[in-house]
Amino acid sequence: MKIAFLLVGVLAVLGSAESAALPAFSEHVSYRTTLSVTNPYDRAIKVESIDSTCTCTELSLPERLLLPRETVAMAMEADNRNRSGRQEYGITLFLSDPALEPIELKAQWVVIPDIQVDLIAPGADSQQRPAEVGFRDVYRYVAKARPDELHRLRKRIRLSCPDGAAPPGGLQVSGTEYTGRLWRFTATVQADASILVVAEARDPEMADPPLGLLEEQAVILTNHPHKPRIELVFTAYINKDAGQTIIDPGALRPGPDGGLPEQGVVGSDK
Template sequence: MRHLWLLCLLMCSAVVSALENRNVAGVDQAPVLREVEPFLTRITVRNPHDRAVKVKQLDPTCKCATLEIADRFILPKATTTLTIAVDNANRSGPVRVGVSIYLTDPDLETIEVEAWWQVRACIQVDAIGPTMDPLVRPADRAWNDIYRYITKVRPDEPNRLRKRVRVSAPAGEVPEGGLQILGIDYPGKLWRFTPTAQADGSWLITASAQGGDEATLTNGEYLEKVVVRTNHKDKPTFTLEFNTLVAKDAGQQVIDPGFLPPPPGFAPR
């Protein structure tokens, strides 16, 4: 039995070492990391061509990735090592980062590499649409991990200043006594933020216009930060960004996508 166990270990080790151009054989084998733990992997990259190649550029699918390749010159069919590091702050669930390795010879195909991992958030921050149940975390990943909110309204439309943010802690991350929002710090005069404890232990932050639906909004572009304070020891605060345009022709204006940087922790999934 002991010999059989050792044989199994050797076979598993051989499978892991045989991986090329990826960190895991399948998504179901992706490592699980807490939000406070950075992702770090070293991937074996093989030159599939019959000639030596020179690396021209490393192009990741997310600017959040820090990349380092051991060799810029790779012999035919030989391998090198690509190191990928990503900060997991403000992420949750499955994450994928792809890397295209462009070569100096345009006639040779690009080498594609991918890394998968799972993130267990300390605190999950999700947008909740008008018709969505705030007691349930959105199943659609497009609504998860949203830290930036964009709104365009006319000065006479304070009723359209409406956002809902669900804040929750997953299993294994709930503080003793339950998750608490200790306060919300916002120095601005446009929005009002109201936190409400929910029956499932999560919190719902409702953002609306200061002064209510009778308020008159002042024209301008508002780039504001809202700091939410919690009782989670590893995520005592998190920051929401509210990008608001108030203008008489707001519905016809396009907000420059460069007006704000990518949301904290953004990575394609």
């Protein structure tokens, strides 16, 4: 039954029978595998360092000295939390001799999400999972507004489970943990059994909104046994120059006075 569920889950998430050939793991289960590392050279080599395209992976290679054409096993573990669909990570083994090309490896698998957390773009259908990968599995939201235009603060977040994976009685939201005063959150069950969470200004006419760069956490509480808490981060910039400011949430933290860092902010928000 578990194998059948995972197969159905892969097809539901990816819509491709070809991808069903990849190993599949539920979101709450870490991906563990063993990769074969082969010395392609006719001389002994030493692995100096290992680099992965994702910091969520843990790699262990006990044998760093490989004889010519020798093959050894490298253990890999990846955290699947807050991910869904096909995963593909590159791994590079750098050698002590810089004259030799590094050894490149690739790991591929499928994550069957417990709950899919997606950003719904303005004007997009909230009852459909976004086709664009960049709008899927979004746990950080960026917004900006002038103090007199707080009505511009609005994010639509769709929560859904793959077919057959919802809790008994369907996915439900029991509340939101949030201690700030800028946002309010409204959860509505949609016709397709997904849940639309709308984050918007608590009071669009607020006379004294918090100014500067804010980074706050909101936790959505659900009835899913494997994902009862969905932790979201909201980065908001409230200031008179918000319209001319571009925010990169991965490159900034609030300054000492709550303003933007002196080096400036670059990037884009959804």
